[in-house]
Amino acid sequence: MEKLILAIDTSCDETAAAVVQGRKVRSSVIYSQILMHKEWGGVVPSIAKRAHEERIDWVIQEAMKKAVVQHDQLDAIAVTYGPGLAIALEVGIRHAVELAQKWGKPLVSVNHMEGHLYSPFVQNSKGNPSRTFDFPYLGLLISGGHTELVLFKDHLQYEILGETVDDAAGEALDKAARMLGFGYPGGPVIERLAVTVDNTDKYVFPRPMMKSGDLNFSFSGLKTALLYKVRKMSDEEKQQEIAYLASSFQEAVFKTVVKKTEKAMVETGIHHLLVGGGVAVNKHLRTMMRALAKKHGGYVHFPALKYLNYDNAAMIGVVGAIRAEKGLCIENTEKLDRVPRLSLLQSSI
Ligand code: KG4
Ligand code: ZN
Secondary structure (H helix, E strand, O other), rough: OOOOEEEEEEOOOEEEEEEOOEEEEEEEEEOHHHHHHHHOOOOOOOHHHHHHHHHHHHHHHHHHHOOOOOHHOEEEEEEEEEOOOHHHHHHHHHHHHHHHHOOOOOOOEHHHHHHHHHHHHOOOOOOOOOOOOOEEEEEEEEOOOOEEEEEEEEEOOEEEEEEEOOOOHHHHHHHHHHOOOOOOHHHHHHHHHHHHHHOOOOOOOOOOOOOOOOEEEEEEEEHHHHHHHHOOOHHHHHHHHHHHHHHHHHHHHHHHHHHHHHHHHHHOOOOOOEEEEHHHHHHHHHHHHHHHHHOOOOOOEOOHHHHOOOOOOOHHHHHHHHHHHHHOOOOHHOOOOOOOOOHHHHHOO
């Protein structure tokens, strides 16, 4: 029988809880703080902590209620212990530990990035998408905090092939949007502008690290290139060119990502791709990744529903179910601590 899991994630700016049965989501509740952080242009840790504390009990209760599950039916509780904001992670961990003790349930700790990697396999209550695991995969995790190429060898077995040495791809899009006069998050605004000019690459910004020989990324120089370009323009010119600037910037980011993914495909011989993280909702990126997979006779899986690209607890529950199945539970729950810079490698079995 597939494990019934209550999962909790408070790694950044969403307070999330979910109930899953194996890969199937019975309920997923997400209380977003995005509006609270918007005016600051990014996530403020102290605001995030307080908001998590105020909302977490309600979010957990809602998830249990919507799933129509009593706590005695649960097989385990899963919680994200990193990577993320320390004071935000602590809130989720404390509540998970308390519930595990109160209800006498095993506790499973999950790496937030494992969740994103498994997110294309998260199913609705009817079992869709029905795709099965066919290891190994090449995973691209692309969000506001991470840009990583991962060798996903088998269940819970990871190797990091490349990662960003400075800004994450989503962070670069957010900063570019700010330079163009928009708020946080910037990715969706850049996408909308780029579509209006058919994703034209008029300005051909630099493709960073393209010749570095490794699989790492760097996006901070690209940001500087945009800044110099914008500085030289009058306000009127900037307004006239704004969609082209956004589109060219997005092209530079995505073409770099696609090229590095292709390099990883050639080096590993793996042509089955998984893409997860907030930037993976971008339709243009999806088209580019599909074309890349097709070129090499492979395929690419994305999360099936939009919310599964962003931070959520359903993906944490799915990993939790696999860990619980394998008996990978925390022996001394009191000792579970957050690891803000937790790497996938540390969670690999
Ligand atoms: O995964 P996520 O919700 O949070 C992190 O863990 O970082 O990702 C948020 C990031 C932000 O940088 C946001 O600008 C980006 O995902 N994003 C997008 C789009 N929607 C969100 N980037 C490109 N196109 C989008 N449509
Ligand atoms: Zn995330």
